[in-house]
Amino acid sequence: MNASISIGLGHHVHVQLTRGVLLHINPISTPPNSQSKFPFLFSLSSLSSLSTTTTQLRAVRGRRVAASMSYDKQLAAAKKAASLAARLCQKVQKALLQSDVQSKSDKSPVTVADYGSQALISFILEKEFPSVPFSLVAEEDSGDLCKEESRETLHRITELVNETLATDGMNDISPLSEEDVLKAIDNGKSEGGPHGQHWVLDPIDGTKGFLRGDQYAIALALLDEGKVVLGVLACPNLPLASIARGGQSISGDGVGCLFFAQVEAGTYMQSLDGSTPTKVHVTAIENPEEASFFESYEAAHSSHDLSGLIARKLGVKAPPVRIDSQAKYGALSRGDGAIYMRFPRKGYREKIWDHAAGYIVVAEAGGVATDAAGNPLDFSKGRYLDLDTGIIVTNQKLMPSLLKAVQESIKEKASSL
Numbered sequence: 001m002n003a004s005i006s007i008g009l010g011h012h013v014h015v016q017l018t019r020g021v022l023l024h025i026n027p028i029s030t031p032p033n034s035q036s037k038f039p040f041l042f043s044l045s046s047l048s049s050l051s052t053t054t055t056q057l058r059a060v061r062g063r064r065v066a067a068s069m070s071y072d073k074q075l076a077a078a079k080k081a082a083s084l085a086a087r088l089c090q091k092v093q094k095a096l097l098q099s100d101v102q103s104k105s106d107k108s109p110v111t112v113a114d115y116g117s118q119a120l121i122s123f124i125l126e127k128e129f130p131s132v133p134f135s136l137v138a139e140e141d142s143g144d145l146c147k148e149e150s151r152e153t154l155h156r157i158t159e160l161v162n163e164t165l166a167t168d169g170m171n172d173i174s175p176l177s178e179e180d181v182l183k184a185i186d187n188g189k190s191e192g193g194p195h196g197q198h199w200v201l202d203p204i205d206g207t208k209g210f211l212r213g214d215q216y217a218i219a220l221a222l223l224d225e226g227k228v229v230l231g232v233l234a235c236p237n238l239p240l241a242s243i244a245r246g247g248q249s250i251s252g253d254g255v256g257c258l259f260f261a262q263v264e265a266g267t268y269m270q271s272l273d274g275s276t277p278t279k280v281h282v283t284a285i286e287n288p289e290e291a292s293f294f295e296s297y298e299a300a301h302s303s304h305d306l307s308g309l310i311a312r313k314l315g316v317k318a319p320p321v322r323i324d325s326q327a328k329y330g331a332l333s334r335g336d337g338a339i340y341m342r343f344p345r346k347g348y349r350e351k352i353w354d355h356a357a358g359y360i361v362v363a364e365a366g367g368v369a370t371d372a373a374g375n376p377l378d379f380s381k382g383r384y385l386d387l388d389t390g391i392i393v394t395n396q397k398l399m400p401s402l403l404k405a406v407q408e409s410i411k412e413k414a415s416s417l
């Protein structure tokens, strides 16, 4: 694994990795063509005792050293896994049969595609990185699938996973058994947390949208030491062109987006068919009157009343754009709208897989996401996000006025009850 740091020539720097390993870097040993400021590559893998992947490097003499870690390999694997899963989901959505729908104990719908997508991504990621401990925090588990009445469903999921792997020319992989599929799904039971690396997966975010034939996303992120360091959002039904005015017809050409972001490397979008990626940015709008906002299609997931009150306070003229899933974060990252608001009912606990990938896609495109009190989102607390009231996302310029309108509106609503 490589870390790169920039320091001036002639400085001897002791760099201490946060887990206490001390490296002495002598710039004299760098190649003769080095500039006075240069990216300085050293191989962490050459230190056998070093299993850490931390990106936080501190100079011992108290001087901070700019440090960045490349997650290129993980990003490539994540894009490949999410794209394949998207193919699986598209196939199921096309032929969506009533018998594909099951009910989980929490009454949210879960389909063979949710399980198939999770099994496929879990399997691919574990295979790609055999030498690192594999940790996955994912939404689904095999509990219901292990029941006698689910035998046929499990068979169908296994078939789907194997067909999808075969279409990608992964012929070196022997077909997965039903047991392999259950194991891959249950690899998603990790608790996450502030240490080490954890993949975070929502195999289908917006299952209700998926079932309606609307928007959904395959959302995959990587946490390193509690921070989201990369994210991929595959949105098979999202038009490549802007949906600013609610234009989200999913038929015809130009549908299917793949957003991806890596920490300190920006956000890009390409078509799911594999076009050249283009860099995307959140909108530069500063006047709330020109802003438009996204929210859940499902009123049960987010109060449309509260968002309406906030929009009126801000002077927003455009009607809300209501779509399912983290496709909202993707659309926001390319400036289709300016604001995303989410206010679940009291007591609802947000899960990290519903936001991790979307969060970095927007943040690397220049946006900000906080809870309704303005606190940053903390993905290091395990499977849940601990937050106050809701989630708001916008650009840097609009955030202060959005936050003010949110807080005033929450107070007003509370006092009118």
Ligand SMILES: Nc1ncnc2c1ncn2[C@@H]1O[C@H](COP(=O)(O)O)[C@@H](OP(=O)(O)O)[C@H]1O
Pocket (backbone or CB within 6 Å): 108, 139, 202, 204, 205, 206, 207, 208, 209, 295, 296, 297, 298, 300, 301, 302, 323, 324, 325, 326, 344, 345, 348, 351, 354
């Ligand atoms: N009562 C509730 N309040 C807020 N979010 C909820 C909810 N019930 C379910 N959700 C979450 O909302 C997600 C969809 O968000 P959106 O409304 O933006 O499409 C669901 O993801 P899944 O579809 O992956 O289960 C689910 O985790």
Ligand SMILES: [Mg+2]
Pocket (backbone or CB within 6 Å): 108, 109, 139, 207
């Ligand atoms: Mg769900």
Ligand SMILES: [Mg+2]
Pocket (backbone or CB within 6 Å): 202, 204, 205, 206, 353, 354
């Ligand atoms: Mg979800």
Ligand SMILES: [Mg+2]
Pocket (backbone or CB within 6 Å): 114, 139, 202, 203, 204, 205, 206, 207
């Ligand atoms: Mg889901």
